[in-house]
Amino acid sequence: GAVVSQHPSWVICKSGTSVKIECRSLDFQATTMFWYRQFPKQSLMLMATSNEGSKATYEQGVEKDKFLINHASLTLSTLTVTSAHPEDSSFYICSARVVGGLNNEQFFGPGTRLTVL
Amino acid sequence: QKEVEQNSGPLSVPEGAIASLNCTYSDRGSQSFFWYRQYSGKSPELIMFIYSNGDKEDGRFTAQLNKASQYVSLLIRDSQPSDSATYLCAVRGFKTIFGAGTRLFVKA
Numbered sequence: 001g002a003v004v005s006q007h008p009s010w011v012i013c014k015s016g017t018s019v020k021i022e023c024r025s026l027d028f029q030a031t032t033m034f035w036y037r038q039f040p041k042q043s044l045m046l047m048a049t050s051n052e053g054s055k056a057t058y059e060q061g062v063e064k065d066k067f068l069i070n071h072a073s074l075t076l077s078t079l080t081v082t083s084a085h086p087e088d089s090s091f092y093i094c095s096a097r098v099v100g101g102l103n104n105e106q107f108f109g110p111g112t113r114l115t116v117l
Numbered sequence: 118q119k120e121v122e123q124n125s126g127p128l129s130v131p132e133g134a135i136a137s138l139n140c141t142y143s144d145r146g147s148q149s150f151f152w153y154r155q156y157s158g159k160s161p162e163l164i165m166f167i168y169s170n171g172d173k174e175d176g177r178f179t180a181q182l183n184k185a186s187q188y189v190s191l192l193i194r195d196s197q198p199s200d201s202a203t204y205l206c207a208v209r210g211f212k213t214i215f216g217a218g219t220r221l222f223v224k225a
Contacts, residue, residue, distance in 0.1 A: 034213075042217065043217040044161070044205070044215045046213070046214075049212070091158075091160075093160045105166055106163070106213060108153075111159070
């Protein structure tokens with residue numbers, strides 16, 4: 001399957017700081033990437049859809065000014081959690097859709113565990 | 118009603134048995150259906166996808182789809198302890214919606 005990487009894999013930060021998470025498609029081009037958040041023992045919750053060269057589409061209830069998404073190239077999307085607070089502590093996972101794949105399947109990055117103190 | 122529903126489990130089966138995981142969805146316009154496996158602390162891994170009614174087999178895994186009943190299932194034959202994980206059902210229509218997942222335990 002296609003490979004999606006994320007960096008960093010984990011991060012611990014102080015409340016009020018900003019954290020940037022990178023998502024890269026390593027062996028394919030991804031015009032669309034997705035950002036999910038997963039709290040313990042809960043399912044994936046879609047936060048936003050990131051489209052290369054255009055503004056991201058945020059899901060209802062997700063603050064676009066707090067979770068900044070930039071999809072600058074066909075292989076890179078970034079999520080910046082601005083002024084992070086302890087309630088933002090979660091597992092953030094990106095995924096990319098393989099355009100032209102057999103069924104446009106989505107592949108996930110390994111995730112970034114964010115802990116805000 | 119949730120858009121994608123799964124029994125949270127846990128589902129416990131003995132090693133070598135068949136594990137049956139079920140999923141129902143509400144959007145009749147859904148086109149594609151996916152099963153992901155997620156180990157604790159890891160991100161989901163795609164196991165199978167299906168988009169036509171009927172069965173699709175891949176090794177020990179069989180996905181079954183019934184669009185009329187809005188039902189999709191995953192059968193795991195000869196279950197192994199390494200299959201113990203949470204299995205997520207994902208349904209794609211306009212966008213992809215994930216179920217909450219079913220935890221599977223395979224007892225050695």
